[in-house]
Amino acid sequence: MVWTDITRPQYRRKGLRYSSDTTDEEWRLISTHLPPPRRLGRPRTTDLRAVVNALFYIASSGCQWRLLPDSYPPYTTVQRFFYAWRDDGIWQQINHELVILSREASGREASPSAAVIDSQSVKTTEAGGPRGFDAGKRVKGRKRHIVTDTAGHLLGLDIHPADIQDRDGATAVLASILGLYPWLRHLFADGAYAGDKLATALARLGRWTIEIVKRSDTAQGFVLLPRRWVVERTFAWLGRCRRLAKDFEASLASAEAWVWIAHVRLLSKRLARLRLPL
Numbered sequence: 001m002v003w004t005d006i007t008r009p010q011y012r013r014k015g016l017r018y019s020s021d022t023t024d025e026e027w028r029l030i031s032t033h034l035p036p037p038r039r040l041g042r043p044r045t046t047d048l049r050a051v052v053n054a055l056f057y058i059a060s061s062g063c064q065w066r067l068l069p070d071s072y073p074p075y076t077t078v079q080r081f082f083y084a085w086r087d088d089g090i091w092q093q094i095n096h097e098l099v100i101l102s103r104e105a106s107g108r109e110a111s112p113s114a115a116v117i118d119s120q121s122v123k124t125t126e127a128g129g130p131r132g133f134d135a136g137k138r139v140k141g142r143k144r145h146i147v148t149d150t151a152g153h154l155l156g157l158d159i160h161p162a163d164i165q166d167r168d169g170a171t172a173v174l175a176s177i178l179g180l181y182p183w184l185r186h187l188f189a190d191g192a193y194a195g196d197k198l199a200t201a202l203a204r205l206g207r208w209t210i211e212i213v214k215r216s217d218t219a220q221g222f223v224l225l226p227r228r229w230v231v232e233r234t235f236a237w238l239g240r241c242r243r244l245a246k247d248f249e250a251s252l253a254s255a256e257a258w259v260w261i262a263h264v265r266l267l268s269k270r271l272a273r274l275r276l277p278l
Helices: 007-011 024-031 048-061 075-088 090-105 166-175 196-203 228-238 252-272
Strands: 114-123 132-134 139-149 154-161 186-189 209-212
Touching: 024 048, 024 090, 024 252, 048 075, 048 252, 075 090, 075 252, 090 154, 090 252, 114 166, 114 228, 139 166, 139 228, 139 252, 154 166, 154 252, 166 196, 196 209, 228 252
Parallel strands: 114 186, 186 209
Antiparallel strands: 114 139, 132 139, 139 154
C-alpha cells in the first residue's frame, strides 16, 4: 500500500490502548447488533465494548485465554460471552449485516448472485476434537470451507475434518446461506469441485450453475486465475489474525466463531472509514 496524506489518517490506530481495539465508529457498527441486557435477573455490569475488544485482541494476537491483559475484563467473563454469542450465532448475524452494508456502499445489490468457493486445510493441536488427514495437502487437521462474493466478502463458512473432499463439504456451506442470500445461484470454483456429484447435490437446493476455473496445463510460474484469486485473498485477510494460524479449538463451533470474529473485525474497520449512517 502506498501511504498518502489522505490514506494514512484513515488507517491510523493512535489513541487506542491496543491497535486491535475498536474505534468509536467501529463500535457503533457492532454494538447495534449485540443482544440487549435481560429484563430479569442481575443487572449487567460488564462493558460489552471491553468484551469485544478482548475478543479482537485474542483473535489478532493469538494469545491464550489466561494471557489476556488485565486491562480487559477477567478472561472467564470474556469466555462466558464468547460461548454465549457463539451458541446464539451473534457473530454470523453481525457479519451478515456488515456484508450487506459493505455491498450497498459499493453500489451492489444486498444479495449477490455469484460467489466463489474454496477450502483451506489447517493443522490442529493437542486440544482434540474432530480432525482428519488431507492427503492432497498432507495436512492433519481441519478444512475451513468458505464462500465469498466476487468482492471477497465472507458469505458462508463450514469447518469440518480435513479428510472430507471439497465436493462433499461444499453442499453444507452452501445450504447454510441460501436463506441469507436468496439470489445466489452461480459458483466459481477450482477443479476439486468438478463432476456430477456436486451438481447433483446442489440440484436439491435449487437451480445452480458451476463454473470451473482451471489453471492452464502450459502455464508456468504464478498465474492469476479469474475469480479464484478473490477467495484466496479472503483467506489471506483472515490469516492476519494469528488465532487462525492453526486451529487451536476443541470444538468446530468455536473454530468457526473465531473466523467470523476475524471477518467482523476486518469489515468493521473497513466500513468505519466510510462513516456510513445506520
